[in-house]
Amino acid sequence: MTRPMTRSMTKDVNRFENAPELALQWHQAGRGAALATVVQTWGSAPRRVGSQLVVDGAGRIEGSVSGGCVEGAVVFEAMDAIRDGKERMLEFGVSDEDAFAVGLACGGTIKVLVEPVGGALPVALLEDLVSARAARKALAYEVNLTTGQRQLVAEGHAERMRMDRSGLSEDGETFVAVHNPPLRLVVVGAVHIAQALVPMARIAGYDPVLIEPRGSFGAPERFPGETILEDWPDEAVAQLGLDARTALVLLTHDPKLDDPALEAGLRAECFYIGALGSTRTHTKRVDRMTEAGFTADQIGRIHGPVGLDIGAAGPAEIAVSILSEMTAVLRGKA
Structure with missing residues (x-):
């Protein structure tokens, strides 16, 4: 490719x-x-x-x-x-x-x-x-x-x-x-939730990076001043490197894009991994990761559906729930 x-x-x-x-x-x-x-x-x-x-x-x-x-x-x-x-x-x-x-x-x-x-x-x-x-x-x-x-x-x-x-x-x-190294947020998928999540995360002290191979989604005017890697996710995360001060959030809802980055995250030390999707979608995701050879403990690191259950409605509130869950995991809260 x-x-x-x-x-x-x-x-x-x-x-x-x-x-x-x-x-x-x-x-x-x-x-x-x-x-x-x-x-x-x-x-x-x-x-x-x-x-x-x-x-x-x-x-x-x-x-x-x-x-x-x-x-x-x-x-x-x-x-x-x-x-x-x-x-x-x-x-x-x-x-x-x-x-x-x-x-x-x-x-x-x-x-x-x-x-x-x-x-x-x-x-x-x-x-x-x-x-x-x-x-x-x-x-x-x-x-x-x-x-x-x-x-x-x-x-x-x-x-x-x-x-x-x-x-x-x-x-x-x-x-x-x-x-500590600066906190970093890697978002796969420049969707509406990302438009709310990225500026919120920046205010909270994160250095956000967007990965989006689909040009129309990752248009500069949709994310003014932000870093956008127009790469396939597996290549982009390899370029960035993932460490213990990195949160990885997958928002494309497309296994072809989310899964390569997810597999890289499970092999790395990311303090947080979150993936968008329903409970049913997450069950299928777990099956795919199991088939890929990951253990139950590794797969258990995935927060899916992504975000705290705060009854969020709409992209901005979902972004709040994601950032809240990231903070809770970072600070050791259950």
């Missing part, structure tokens, strides 16, 4: 948190760089633990640690840290007035760790972290707030990694920053 042309839509390269990459880039360009990270919060803090701000030697910033409440003070401390190479641990109380200005009902307290690159934060360690992120390898960055010891680890924080939850470890001294 002839492979159709692949069409990739323009994407926003800053869609995901890229503080480590930016800090390394600025340091290598001779601008100096420091990473400021929220390591602890109390009350109604503006940003979650693990949020980062990058500062260069001239005070240019990217990212946020407070939504605007304390960035100015952090920048001054970061510039000093870049000059002397020493880390800073900063603690701020966010007033009710400042909190309201950034959309919160009341104030809180945040603790921010400032690490100058090439000083407290070794360049080689940051390079290893950036390389791992580029390879979609999940890692945790550990820093002992008492001794200053730093390391990257691939094991030992399974629950934190699953929940994307940075924070202090049980010893109260070690801060663990979770660096």
Whole structure:
């Protein structure tokens, strides 16, 4: 079968948190760089633990640690840290007035760790972290707030990694920053449900990719700005690669298109696999996968009919049910 042309839509390269990459880039360009990270919060803090701000030697910033409440003070401390190479641990109380200005009902307290690159934060360690992120390898960055010891680890924080939850470890001294690959949604079938699901998933933090060999379905005007692979699904998923941070959703209702991608998903580590169709359709799907040699446990990973049973009516509500089920599976909820 002839492979159709692949069409990739323009994407926003800053869609995901890229503080480590930016800090390394600025340091290598001779601008100096420091990473400021929220390591602890109390009350109604503006940003979650693990949020980062990058500062260069001239005070240019990217990212946020407070939504605007304390960035100015952090920048001054970061510039000093870049000059002397020493880390800073900063603690701020966010007033009710400042909190309201950034959309919160009341104030809180945040603790921010400032690490100058090439000083407290070794360049080689940051390079290893950036390389791992580029390879979609999940890692945790550990820093002992008492001794200053730093390391990257691939094991030992399974629950934190699953929940994307940075924070202090049980010893109260070690801060663990979770660096998971960005969540990715691979959708086979550019149908009406996909038109609702893709933008919803993007808002939820996913990087969506559409696979659609039928040109009229995958027309750019139906999915403005999105990545559309005009390939047969088996070839497209092989090109993309499927990993533990990928959700695979099959929407064509056509076994000729869905099944090749489904088989690839069952052989991979996708955290979620969902397939559109009635209970009767799913029974036939199970029979086909059994004939293809997959075990009952492998086939049991398929969520079909796709989505939570919320009584959905219409493409948008079905998309809500799918995204809800994806979230529940990702976060370990039954």
